[in-house]
Amino acid sequence: MKTIIEPFKIKMVEPIKLTTRDEREAVLRRAHFNLFQVPAEDVIIDLLTDSGTSAMSAEQWAGMVRGDESYAGARSWFRFEATVRAMTGMPHILPTHQGRASERILFELLGGPGKVIPSNNHFDTTRANIEHSGAKAVDLVIDEGRSPTTRHPFKGNIDLNKLGALLAECGPERVPVCMITITNNSGGGQPVSLENLRAAKALCARHGVPLFLDACRFAENAFFIKVREPGQSDRSARAIARDQFDLADGATISAKKDGLVNIGGLLLMRDDALARRADELLILTEGFVTYGGLAGRDLEAMERGFVEVLDEDYLAYRLRSVAYLGDHLVAAGVPIIEPPGGHAIYIDAAAFSPHIPPDRFPGQALAIALYRHAGIRSVEIGSVMFGRVDPDTGESSQAAMELVRLAVPRRVYTQSHIDYVIEAVTEVFQERDRLKGLKIVEAPLALRHFTAKFIEVPAET
Numbered sequence: 001m002k003t004i005i006e007p008f009k010i011k012m013v014e015p016i017k018l019t020t021r022d023e024r025e026a027v028l029r030r031a032h033f034n035l036f037q038v039p040a041e042d043v044i045i046d047l048l049t050d051s052g053t054s055a056m057s058a059e060q061w062a063g064m065v066r067g068d069e070s071y072a073g074a075r076s077w078f079r080f081e082a083t084v085r086a087m088t089g090m091p092h093i094l095p096t097h098q099g100r101a102s103e104r105i106l107f108e109l110l111g112g113p114g115k116v117i118p119s120n121n122h123f124d125t126t127r128a129n130i131e132h133s134g135a136k137a138v139d140l141v142i143d144e145g146r147s148p149t150t151r152h153p154f155k156g157n158i159d160l161n162k163l164g165a166l167l168a169e170c171g172p173e174r175v176p177v178c179m180i181t182i183t184n185n186s187g188g189g190q191p192v193s194l195e196n197l198r199a200a201k202a203l204c205a206r207h208g209v210p211l212f213l214d215a216c217r218f219a220e221n222a223f224f225i226k227v228r229e230p231g232q233s234d235r236s237a238r239a240i241a242r243d244q245f246d247l248a249d250g251a252t253i254s255a256k257k258d259g260l261v262n263i264g265g266l267l268l269m270r271d272d273a274l275a276r277r278a279d280e281l282l283i284l285t286e287g288f289v290t291y292g293g294l295a296g297r298d299l300e301a302m303e304r305g306f307v308e309v310l311d312e313d314y315l316a317y318r319l320r321s322v323a324y325l326g327d328h329l330v331a332a333g334v335p336i337i338e339p340p341g342g343h344a345i346y347i348d349a350a351a352f353s354p355h356i357p358p359d360r361f362p363g364q365a366l367a368i369a370l371y372r373h374a375g376i377r378s379v380e381i382g383s384v385m386f387g388r389v390d391p392d393t394g395e396s397s398q399a400a401m402e403l404v405r406l407a408v409p410r411r412v413y414t415q416s417h418i419d420y421v422i423e424a425v426t427e428v429f430q431e432r433d434r435l436k437g438l439k440i441v442e443a444p445l446a447l448r449h450f451t452a453k454f455i456e457v458p459a460e461t
Helices: 021-030 058-065 075-088 099-110 124-132 160-174 194-206 218-228 237-246 272-285 296-308 312-331 362-374 415-430
Strands: 092-096 116-119 136-139 178-181 211-214 250-254 265-269 344-348 379-381 403-407 437-442 453-457
Touching (some): 058 296, 075 092, 075 296, 092 099, 092 272, 099 124, 099 250, 099 265, 099 272, 116 160, 124 136, 160 194, 178 194, 194 211, 194 237, 218 237, 218 312, 265 272, 362 415, 362 437
Parallel strands (some): 178 211, 211 250
Antiparallel strands (some): 250 265, 344 403, 379 403, 437 453
């Protein structure tokens, strides 16, 4: 069938406040032109993130009612543990309150000054936790992954030649772990092939370096493998997902993505000694090892989410509905990362507004324009998020790409909502020469995009 239908029925609704342009202008000024500071009730379509914004199913809500809130050894924990072990094969399963908590524990144990941690692309909180430990985060995505219009089926792949050279240069003494993000969020939600994972695992094993996955979107990555990688089309997404985990020595997971929940995370490990140290930090900072900072009802919702996310009718709908948004934007001439990713569409803001230089943040300018025009909240992934300020010189570095991410929450919006987004982006594109630049007037040193304050300025430097 040509028409995309949601493989679910809507049982509960939440009203959307329809604001005017003048109201949104006032909101922007109160928020200092930072969309993270905009109240959610003043957003019409919220595409800021797909993290923790999913609509839960009837079975997930039922699980929350039967959640066992015992402090240690709750029934909900054992049910959750059994599902995750069957899905991943990992012997050590640590629940955390969200993905960045898993990252903090992992890099407190493995990071530190002088260490180098490679990845295809580290996302913002991963990079921040690595750098907070004193280690250096290095991105080694393939060259196609840095070219917005190149239609490579697996643009999230790690560059094996660059990885091999780094491992040979630094050795296991300086490289405590290699991370691969599936799908590659910073690079446009692009997938990583099984072939690439196998080769990276073999390369890391030869150098004595463990391979970990940032597996927030493991199910979407598995379905991309099923439909794009030769020899995988007859296999189930569940079997492919298990293959991904079988190639890894561990993983961090924010269950707020492919776990289909509003809160929750995981740290998975095979190494017994590392797991014992992680248990100690978990108890110190999150909670006991059978709840990890979560209520029993949250464990129940996560358990059911990890089952439902590998349903292939859901995955086919998920990827096709995001592609629907991307295909229509391309047809309207809007430059995006091609082919469309799994959880989001990434607009190439540098190509969208070439009159705005990187130091005037074209991605942030476009995100502000979308909110001002239509009440759509998105997020900049460019020199605001990944630029760095040299504390000695005050000079700012630039990101490899200037992007705006339209992250689609799971099971939340209908096709008419997405049609509204297509119309709005197209209308802003037609008036793109009017976009103004932005200047940061206040920001923290780390993760500045969350709390930075901006003013609008002329696009020219």
